[in-house]
Amino acid sequence: MKRQLGAMCLAVAALGTVVVTTANASSGDAPVTLTVGLMQDIDSLNPTAGYLVSAYETWNMQYATLTDKAADDFATEPSLAESWASDDGLTYTYTLREGLKWSDGEPLTADDVAWTINTSRDQEWINHFATTGNLTATAIDDRTVEIVSSVPDPKLPTMDVYILPRHIWEEQAAGDITTYPAEDGVGSGPFTLTSRNAGQDWTMAANPNFWRGKPAVDQVVFRVYTDGSAMVAALKSGEIDFVHDVPAELFDGLSEESGIVTLTGAQGGFSELAMNGMAGGLGDGHPALQDLTVRHAIAQAIDRPQLFDRVAHNQGQLLGTLGVSPDPVWTPEIPADQQLNYDPERAKQSLEDAGYKDTDGDGIREMPDGSQPLKFRYAELNDSDQAAPIRELITGWLKEIGIDTEVSTYDQTQLTDVIASGEYDLFVWGWTPFVDPDPMLSYFTCAQLTTDIESVGYNDANWCSPEYDALYDQQKVELDRAKRIDIVHQMLTLFYTESTYVVLYHDADTQAYRTDRFEGWTRQPKDTGPVLFTNTSPSYWTLTPIAGGAGGDDDSSNTGLIIGLAVGGVALLGLIAFFVARSRKQQDDKE
Amino acid sequence: MSGTVESGDEVKPVVASPAAIRWERRRASMGDAWGRLRSDRLAMISLFVLLGFAVMAIITPYVSDRADISAVNTADNPTWASPSSEFWLGTDHLGRSVALQVMWGARVSLFVGLAATLLTIVIGSVIGIVAGFFGGWTDSVLMRITDWFLVIPFLPTAIVLAAVLERSLWTIVFVIGITSWPSTARLVRSQVLSVRSRLYVDRARALGAGRVHVINRHIFPNVLPLVMASTTLAVPISILTETTLSFLGLGDPTQVSWGAILNEAREKGAIDRGAWWYYMPPGMAIVMVVLAFTLVGRATETVLDPRLRER
Numbered sequence: 070m071k072r073q074l075g076a077m078c079l080a081v082a083a084l085g086t087v088v089v090t091t092a093n094a095s096s097g098d099a100p101v102t103l104t105v106g107l108m109q110d111i112d113s114l115n116p117t118a119g120y121l122v123s124a125y126e127t128w129n130m131q132y133a134t135l136t137d138k139a140a141d142d143f144a145t146e147p148s149l150a151e152s153w154a155s156d157d158g159l160t161y162t163y164t165l166r167e168g169l170k171w172s173d174g175e176p177l178t179a180d181d182v183a184w185t186i187n188t189s190r191d192q193e194w195i196n197h198f199a200t201t202g203n204l205t206a207t208a209i210d211d212r213t214v215e216i217v218s219s220v221p222d223p224k225l226p227t228m229d230v231y232i233l234p235r236h237i238w239e240e241q242a243a244g245d246i247t248t249y250p251a252e253d254g255v256g257s258g259p260f261t262l263t264s265r266n267a268g269q270d271w272t273m274a275a276n277p278n279f280w281r282g283k284p285a286v287d288q289v290v291f292r293v294y295t296d297g298s299a300m301v302a303a304l305k306s307g308e309i310d311f312v313h314d315v316p317a318e319l320f321d322g323l324s325e326e327s328g329i330v331t332l333t334g335a336q337g338g339f340s341e342l343a344m345n346g347m348a349g350g351l352g353d354g355h356p357a358l359q360d361l362t363v364r365h366a367i368a369q370a371i372d373r374p375q376l377f378d379r380v381a382h383n384q385g386q387l388l389g390t391l392g393v394s395p396d397p398v399w400t401p402e403i404p405a406d407q408q409l410n411y412d413p414e415r416a417k418q419s420l421e422d423a424g425y426k427d428t429d430g431d432g433i434r435e436m437p438d439g440s441q442p443l444k445f446r447y448a449e450l451n452d453s454d455q456a457a458p459i460r461e462l463i464t465g466w467l468k469e470i471g472i473d474t475e476v477s478t479y480d481q482t483q484l485t486d487v488i489a490s491g492e493y494d495l496f497v498w499g500w501t502p503f504v505d506p507d508p509m510l511s512y513f514t515c516a517q518l519t520t521d522i523e524s525v526g527y528n529d530a531n532w533c534s535p536e537y538d539a540l541y542d543q544q545k546v547e548l549d550r551a552k553r554i555d556i557v558h559q560m561l562t563l564f565y566t567e568s569t570y571v572v573l574y575h576d577a578d579t580q581a582y583r584t585d586r587f588e589g590w591t592r593q594p595k596d597t598g599p600v601l602f603t604n605t606s607p608s609y610w611t612l613t614p615i616a617g618g619a620g621g622d623d624d625s626s627n628t629g630l631i632i633g634l635a636v637g638g639v640a641l642l643g644l645i646a647f648f649v650a651r652s653r654k655q656q657d658d659k660e
Numbered sequence: 661m662s663g664t665v666e667s668g669d670e671v672k673p674v675v676a677s678p679a680a681i682r683w684e685r686r687r688a689s690m691g692d693a694w695g696r697l698r699s700d701r702l703a704m705i706s707l708f709v710l711l712g713f714a715v716m717a718i719i720t721p722y723v724s725d726r727a728d729i730s731a732v733n734t735a736d737n738p739t740w741a742s743p744s745s746e747f748w749l750g751t752d753h754l755g756r757s758v759a760l761q762v763m764w765g766a767r768v769s770l771f772v773g774l775a776a777t778l779l780t781i782v783i784g785s786v787i788g789i790v791a792g793f794f795g796g797w798t799d800s801v802l803m804r805i806t807d808w809f810l811v812i813p814f815l816p817t818a819i820v821l822a823a824v825l826e827r828s829l830w831t832i833v834f835v836i837g838i839t840s841w842p843s844t845a846r847l848v849r850s851q852v853l854s855v856r857s858r859l860y861v862d863r864a865r866a867l868g869a870g871r872v873h874v875i876n877r878h879i880f881p882n883v884l885p886l887v888m889a890s891t892t893l894a895v896p897i898s899i900l901t902e903t904t905l906s907f908l909g910l911g912d913p914t915q916v917s918w919g920a921i922l923n924e925a926r927e928k929g930a931i932d933r934g935a936w937w938y939y940m941p942p943g944m945a946i947v948m949v950v951l952a953f954t955l956v957g958r959a960t961e962t963v964l965d966p967r968l969r970e971r
Contacts (some may be wrong), residue, residue, distance in 0.1 A: 296930070297927065298926065298927070301929075301934075316927075318753055356770075377734050379735075379753075379754055379755070451909065454927060457924065458753070461730070462754075464914075469732065477827065478827065
C-alpha cells in the first residue's frame with residue numbers, strides 16, 4: 070500500500086514526458102534556427118529601463134523605427150514611414166506604410182507613433198528622451214504623423230526611437246513604466262521575443278507582420294556564456310552559429326580555422342577607467358579624486374599603448390577621447406600640450422608638488438592634510454575577459470606613483486547600483502555609441518547626474534560642467550554639420566582634459582560565424598562594421614539558410630532523438646514501477 | 661614537570677615520578693610510531709615532497725621579488741613564450757613567468773590549505789569533545805547542528821558564501837572552515853564516547869577529578885592521534901577546495917594561487933593554444949601536494965590506530 074503514491078507520481082511524470090515526446094516528434098519540420106553566443110545577458114527587456122548592448126540588440130529586432138539606417142553608411146532611409154516632407158525644417162510630416170501591423174495582428178497606426186513620442190518626452194524615458202525631448206507629435210490620420218521640433222534639430226528627419234505598441238504600453242505608462250518587465254513579445258521588427266531564461270538564453274521568433282516580410286530565419290536563440298573559450302568551442306563544434314565578442318586572445322587562432330569567418334567591427338565603442346567626481350552628491354567617493362591634479366596623475370600613470378597591446382592585442386584603436394559615433398569625423402585631435410600620455414615621473418612630481426606626500430613611509434601617499442591615504446576602491450566586472458589583465462596593469466601602475474587600490478568585482482547589475490549610489494572611487498567599464506553623437510554626449514551633462522537613488526541617470530562619470538552643458542545645448546540645435554562637428558570636438562577635448570574618464574582604448578567588436586549554415590551576413594557600416602550587434606543589425610532579415618546546412622538542422626534533430634529516447638526510457642521505467650506497485654498492492658489485498 | 665627527575669647521578673635506584681614515566685612512554689611510543697612511519701616508503705617520499713614544497717614556499721620571497729610577476733614589470737618579456745633558460749616554465753599572456761607564479765602560488769595555496777584545516781580541526785574538535793563528553797541535551801543540540809551542516813551540499817554553500825562575502829584569502833579560509841568541520845566533529849565525538857567509558861576515566865572521577873582535568877588529562881590526549889590523522893587528511897581537501905573556488909573565480913583577485921593560475925590559463929585559452937607550460941605546472945603542483953598529504957595522512961592514521969595495522 071505504501072508505495073502507491075510514489076508509483077502514481079512516477080506514472081504521472083511519465084505521462085507528462087510522453088506528451089512532450091510526441092510534441093517533439095510531431096514537429097517534423099525543424100524551424101530554421103540561428104543560434105548566437107554572447108557573454109552578456111539582458112539587463113531589462115524594457116526599452117525605458119535597460120541600457121546593455123544585448124538589450125539594444127533585442128529592441129532593434131523587436132521594435133521598428135520610423136526611419137531606418139542604411140547598412141552601408143547609416144544614411145537615413147524609409148522604414149515604418151515610407152516618406153516624409155518638411156517645409157521649414159521644424160515641422161516634418163511622415164507617411165506610414167500601408168497595412169502596417171503589430172506582431173499580434175493589431176494595426177500599427179500614426180497614433181502609436183505620436184503616443185510613443187509624446188509620452189517618452191513627458192515621462193523622460195531614458196533611451197528616447199535625448200531624441201524626443203524637443204518634439205511634439207500629432208496623428209493627422211491613421212497613416213500620417215506630424216512631428217514638430219521646438220528648436221532647430223540637426224538629427225531630423227532621422228527618427229530612430231523605438232515605436233512601442235500603445236495597446237500594450239499605455240496601461241504601463243500610467244504607473245512607473247520602468248518597472249514593466251516587457252516580456253509581452255509584441256513588436257513591429259523582424260523578430261519578437263518568445264521566451265527568456267534569465268542568465269541563460271532568450272529566443273526571438275520571426276515576425277510574420279514585419280513590413281519587409283517574414284525573415285528567412287524562423288527563430289534566433291541567444292545563448293549567454295560565462296566563459297569565452299567554451300563559447301568559441303561551441304562555435305567550432307557547430308553548436309552555435311555566431312559568436313559576439315570573441316576573446317581577444319582566441320581571435321587569431323579562430324581566424325585560422327576553416328569554415329569559420331572572423332571579423333572585427335569598429336563602432337566607436339570604448340573602455341574607460343572612470344573616477345568618482347561626486348558631482349551628484351550621493352555616496353562617499355575619495356576626496357582626492359575631485360582634485361584635477363590627482364586625476365591627471367592617474368591618467369599619466371597609465372601606459373595605454375602597453376595596455377592596448379597586452380589586453381586588446383592591438384585590435385581596435387588607441388584613442389583617448391570618448392567614442393560618440395562609429396563615424397571618425399567626430400573624433401577630435403587633442404593638442405600635444407594637453408595630451409595626458411604615460412609619464413609616471415611627471416605624475417609623481419605633480420602629486421608631490423600638490424602636497425600628496427608619503428608621510429608614514431609605507432609607499433602610499435597621504436592627503437595633504439594627512440587625513441587618509443590615497444587608497445582607492447577599484448570596481449570591475451566579473452564577466453569581462455579583459456577585466457583581470459586591465460586591473461593587473463592599472464593597479465600596478467598606480468602603485469608605482471604611490472596610489473593604493475582595493476579591488477572588488479561585481480556583475481553588471483551590482484556595478485550599476487554601486488555607481489548610482491556613488492559608493493566607489495574607480496571603475497572600469499565601457500560604452501558603445503549610436504550613430505548620432507548626441508545621446509553619448511548627453512550622458513555627461515548635469516541633467517544625467519544621479520542625485521536621487523530612485524531615478525538613476527546615465528552620468529557615471531559623476532562629473533558635470535556648465536561649460537560642457539552650454540556646448541551640448543549649442544550642438545543640439547546647430548544645423549550646419551561642420552560647425553556642429555567643431556562644437557563636438559570642443560566638448561570632447563574638454564571632457565578629455567577634465568580626465569574624469571581615462572578612455573583606455575576604442576575596442577573592436579570581435580565576431581565570428583560559421584560559413585556552412587547561413588549566408589547574407591551584412592556588415593554595418595560596409596567593410597568596417599560588425600555583422601550583428603551593429604546599430605540596427607540588418608543581418609537578421611538579410612540572412613538566408615544554406616541548403617543542406619541550416620535547413621536540415623542535424624544537431625537539433627539528433628538532440629531531439631536523444632532527449633526522446635531518454636524521456637521514453639524514463640516513461641517506461643515509470644510504467645514498470647507503476648505496474649510492479651499495483652501487482653504488489655493486489656498481493657497485499659489478497660493477503 | 662615536577663623537579664624529581666633531575667638526572668640519576670646520585671639517586672641510585674631511580675624512582676621515576678608518574679610524569680616522568682608518562683613522558684618516557686610517550687617518547688617511546690612516538691619513536692615507535694616514527695619507526696613504523698619510516699618503514700612506509702611512500703609516506704617518506706611524500707614527506708620529502710611536502711618538505712620540498714614547504715621550503716619553496718618559505719624561500720620564495722628571499723629569492724625573488726613579488727613585483728616580478730606584476731604585469732606592469734613584464735612589458736619587455738615575450739608573451740606565451742615556451743619554456744627556455746630564461747623562463748623555466750615559459751610565460752603567460754601578460755609575459756609573466758609561470759615558474760615564479762607557481763612558486764608564489766604555493767604560498768597562498770598552502771597557507772589557505774593549512775589555515776582552513778586548522779579552523780576545521782579546532783571547530784570540529786571542540787564541538788566533538790564537548791558533545792561526546794557532556795552528552796545529554798548538549799550532545800543532542802550540537803549533533804543536530806552538526807547534522808544540519810552535514811546535509812547542506814558542500815560546494816554550493818561554499819560558492820554562495822564566497823560570492824556573498826568580501827573577496828579575500830580570509831574569506832576563503834572561513835568558507836572552507838565553516839563548511840568542512842562536521843565530519844571531524846562526528847569522528848572526535850565517537851572517539852570521546854569510547855574513551856569516556858574507559859575504566860581509568862571512571863577511577864579519575866571517583867578520585868574527585870573535575871571535568872576540565874578529565875578532558876585535559878585523559879580525553880584530549882587520547883583523541884589527539886585521531887585529530888592528527890584527521891588533520892593530515894583535511895589539508896588536501898582544503899587545498900582542493902581553495903583551488904576549486906579560485907578556479908571558479910571566487911578567490912581573492914589580487915592573490916596568485918594555483919587555482920587562480922589555472923583559472924586564468926583557462927580563461928585566456930591556454931588549452932586551445934597548446935600552452936601546456938601555463939596550466940600543467942600548477943596542476944601538477946596541486947596533484948603532488950594533495951597526493952603527498954593524503955599518503956602521509958593514511959600512513960599516520962595506520963601508525964596511530966593499531967586496528968588499521970596489517971598483522
